[in-house]
Amino acid sequence: MRIEETTVATIQGWKVTVANILPGKFRTPTGEQQGLTAVLGRYDQANRDQGELTVGAGSELTVAGQLWTVVAVVAGKGAENGHVELATK
């Protein structure tokens, strides 16, 4: 699934927000990487903050008990929003 920057997706009742796509460091199962990153926020069904993550392509995160992989972080052109693409592992 693709989530546009500055918007809120719903995954199994959890909110996932995407913000601030820019170059930086991020973690993957194989270690620290450098590249395009996004800040993902996660809120459970009771809207409790489940922690914010800086992710890049290859990062993994758990949402509603399910493991997701970040397939891609794509920057928008100019002032346009970019997006993050996630897939279930």
Place this chain on the structure above:
Amino acid sequence: MPSAAHKPAAKPAAKPAAPQAKSPAAQKPAAGKVAGTYAAAKAALKPAPVADPTLRPGGYSEPGNKKKKKQGQGGNQNQQQNQQQAQPAAPVAKPVAPATKPAAPVSKLQDPAHNPDPTNEYAPNAAYGAVAGTVAVKGEGDAHEIDPNDVEQGALGDCYFVAQLASQAKTNPGRIKDLIKDNGNGTFTVTLHLKDAAQPWKRVATPIVVDGQFPQKDGGVAYAKPGDRGSTGPELWVMLIEKAFAKHSGSYELIRGSKTKDGDVFGMMSGTNSGTISLGMGADVLLQRLSAALANGQAVSFGAKNKNTADEALQNEAKTAGVVLNHAYSLLGVDAKQRTVDLRNPWGVRHLMAFSVDNLKKFYDSCDVAAK
């Protein structure tokens, strides 16, 4: 990485699957730091000359024309009948049925069956589903049944739109309430003040009829979320106004910040184009201006900088400060003594409470103010 310094929601509750009830965190945001494209939506605004306060209503009322009463035929009816019988009956022309006037076509805006395309680039499979609810509900923590707490953006890049709804809900909820009428038959009439095609600096009050069907995705409402849950269902005002604007624009895709032709949501609600406050003025003067606007009942929203106006260093600072770049926020409060402002994120989370005015000037580059 920004810290998530927000108090957990005071409200209880699991959200039902569909329709989703309002998330419990109309969170009372914590003090201290925490925070479609806005820039593109701003670019859709043309500079307006001095706002014309004259509102042209949706129709004109014609001066009444008194019809002349038909003069009745006088005389002796019996005598007339006898005369007719004496002569051979003249062929009576078959009366020609008066041409029936065709019913005036219902415009698409007034036809509740006409729905805007529910999909957008990031929700290509969104499809309509019914959400039975009520216009407004005064929920826990709400100052009014129309409250900023009710606003939660969804999977649509219309932050400029929902942020201004929340700002307006803060300063003048009655203005929003007056926009929506429950028709009592499952449809609602939302009146938006849209740009006049011939004179785009003027706005025309335009009733738009929408039904109770909203785009859904993955088992829930896709875009702006339902608000508080009342006895007759969830609160719909945000979804109704969003749908009405999408209907006018042709689709939900076309109200994304990068696509919209009208970024002045304050103007849509009031009938008068909004103004701006420069963030380049001195911090203390800015605080005074913002305080005065709120005291005057004028809604205020801000646009955070985007990658065109913030270099990489500033982008990283924004990330640390919890500011979402290229995003719109609502002004909820000003503390001139502490030199801070309270900014509400239309996501319903990641607000920036007690945010320093110096950071406001650093990370934001636009400020819109609704007409009084």
